[in-house]
Amino acid sequence: xxxxxxxxxxxxxxxxxxxxxxxxxxxxxxxxxxxxxxxxxxxxxxxxxxxxxxxxxxxxxxxxxxxxxxxxxxxxxxxxxxxxxxxxxxxxxxxxxxxxxxxxxxxxxxxxxxxxxxxxxxxxxxxxxxxxxxxxxxxxxxxxxxxxxxxxxxxxxxxxxxxxxxxxxxxxxxxxxxxxxxxxxxxxxxxxxxxxxxxxxxxxxxxxxxxxxxxxxxxxxxxxxxxxxxxxxxxxxxxxxxxxxxxxxxxxxxxxxxxxxxxxxxxxxxxxxxxxxxxxxxxxxxxxxxxxxxxxxxxxxxxxxxxxxxxxxxxxxxxxxxxxxxxxxxxxxxxxxxxxxxxxxxxxxxxxxxxxxxxxxxxxxxxxxxxxxxxxxxxxxxxxxxxxxxxxxxxxxxxxxx
Numbered sequence: 001x002x003x004x005x006x007x008x009x010x011x012x013x014x015x016x017x018x019x020x021x022x023x024x025x026x027x028x029x030x031x032x033x034x035x036x037x038x039x040x041x042x043x044x045x046x047x048x049x050x051x052x053x054x055x056x057x058x059x060x061x062x063x064x065x066x067x068x069x070x071x072x073x074x075x076x077x078x079x080x081x082x083x084x085x086x087x088x089x090x091x092x093x094x095x096x097x098x099x100x101x102x103x104x105x106x107x108x109x110x111x112x113x114x115x116x117x118x119x120x121x122x123x124x125x126x127x128x129x130x131x132x133x134x135x136x137x138x139x140x141x142x143x144x145x146x147x148x149x150x151x152x153x154x155x156x157x158x159x160x161x162x163x164x165x166x167x168x169x170x171x172x173x174x175x176x177x178x179x180x181x182x183x184x185x186x187x188x189x190x191x192x193x194x195x196x197x198x199x200x201x202x203x204x205x206x207x208x209x210x211x212x213x214x215x216x217x218x219x220x221x222x223x224x225x226x227x228x229x230x231x232x233x234x235x236x237x238x239x240x241x242x243x244x245x246x247x248x249x250x251x252x253x254x255x256x257x258x259x260x261x262x263x264x265x266x267x268x269x270x271x272x273x274x275x276x277x278x279x280x281x282x283x284x285x286x287x288x289x290x291x292x293x294x295x296x297x298x299x300x301x302x303x304x305x306x307x308x309x310x311x312x313x314x315x316x317x318x319x320x321x322x323x324x325x326x327x328x329x330x331x332x333x334x335x336x337x338x339x340x341x342x343x344x345x346x347x348x349x350x351x352x353x354x355x356x357x358x359x360x361x362x363x364x365x366x367x368x369x370x371x372x373x374x375x376x377x378x379x380x381x382x383x384x385x386x387x388x389x390x391x392x393x394x395x396x397x398x399x400x401x402x
Contacts, residue, residue, distance in 0.1 A: 015169070019162035026158070027151040034147045038140070041078055042121070045138045048075055049124040052136070077141040081114050083123075084134055089114065113139070189235035196228050227259070234287045242285040242378050249282040249333060249400070250274055253312055256293040264298075265306035274314040282333050282400040288374045292383070295367040296337050296396050303341025303394070311338045317399060335398040336386060343390040352385065375400075 075093065082090040089110050097106055117137040124136040140148070203221055206212045254272055261270050274280075293312075300310050313336040344352060351357050355369040375383040381399045388394040 015162055015165055019158050023155045023158050026154050030147060030151045030154075034144065037144050037147060041138075041141060041144060044075065044078060045080070045124050045136060048080070049126045049136050052134075053126045053128060077143065079113065079117070079139045079141075081110060081117060081137045082134055083114070083137065085132070090134065185235040189232050192228065192232045192235070196225065196232060199225050199228070230287050230290070234291050242288055244283045244285055244379065246281040246402075247284050247286060247289075248278075249276070249280050249284070249314060249335070250278055252282075252284060252286055252289060253293065253314065253335060256290040257297070257312065259290075260294055260297055264301050267307040268301055268304065269309040270297075271309065271311045272314070273311060276314050276316060276333060280314070280333060280402075282402055284379060284400060288378060292371040292374050292398065293335075293337070295371045296398075299367060300337065300339035300341055300394070303343075304339055305341075308340035308393075310340075312336070313338070331402045332381070332399050333402060334400070336395050337398070338387075338393060338395040340393045343392055344385060344388040344394055345390065346388075349385045349388065353383075 077094060079095045080093045081095065082092070084090055089107070092110055092113075095110065095113055097109055101109065114137055117139045120139055121137070124138070126134045126136060128134075199221070203218060203225060206215070206218050206221070212218060250272070257270050257272060261268075297310055300308075304310075315334055315336065317332050317334040348357075353368050353372045355366055357369075372383045375381045375398055379400060381401060383396065383398050386395040386397040
């Protein structure tokens, strides 16, 4: 099915493609400008060389003044170094030399600039009437150098804007999703309240009635009423800051499984194993943690089609936490929930936590999405698929802080 999350992914792709197209167009257009400016500067240097040759070869006084003022002196941007046939530097123009530099240091600096110019452009040869020749080496003007780096700067700006837009869009969508989650949860808790109050009243009536004295069904009804109260409390906690307490992890896990085991197929075997001391605590909100275990185990029962085994293994883990995690590395415990079901294809391992993703004919696909939100947003832990193999089963890992 196509969900709002698919549409969100498409919009993000469109933003990325748009940024790439703008960046590519910028690079292409700027490169055209760079080639045009580079060609013009080359023509200027060639004209400069002709003017230099004219000054040396001609004896016309008026022409010399015109060439000197209108061609030679007009170049104030393109760095130039003159050398003779032996490679000795005869002069330079527009080369940035620090003031008060010692003569030897100035020569060394000019030789360094000359080496850069030789790598950049072929020299312009100036041939004189007497048969001698000089060479004019040049580099890009400051304007051309800026044009060459401009695409990189603009690409960086475009990339930064695209990344900012991406994260802003993701944040706004998450905020919208959070509002939907909270609204749905609060409304569900509200709707459950009325029939739950009625059931409590009916249970009290049945207990006081002589007709139903010593009926075990009344106690079973009480268990289900208590379960509905827990479910209502779970939904009420969504959107609120849940209270996390140091709870005995083994006992909490066992309680969650005890309730669930009596309400699923008898052909499903539940096993709890632990590598931890029996009194190991973890920071959890019991109703919400029970909900997570219940969702994962119910999905496992469906994957096994009501026949198989589910093993819950408690162990200590070392997780390298990101900068936004509060708990220190090495202070986490994990609950691995392994089933013997059909397994999850590798290309679906991340999708299983997306709201709306389901392989069942009837289902909203919200169980694992809500479980991940409870563990990662409210418990500041992690929930992920640790292992899965088609035809053999799946392991979900819940990481909790201590």
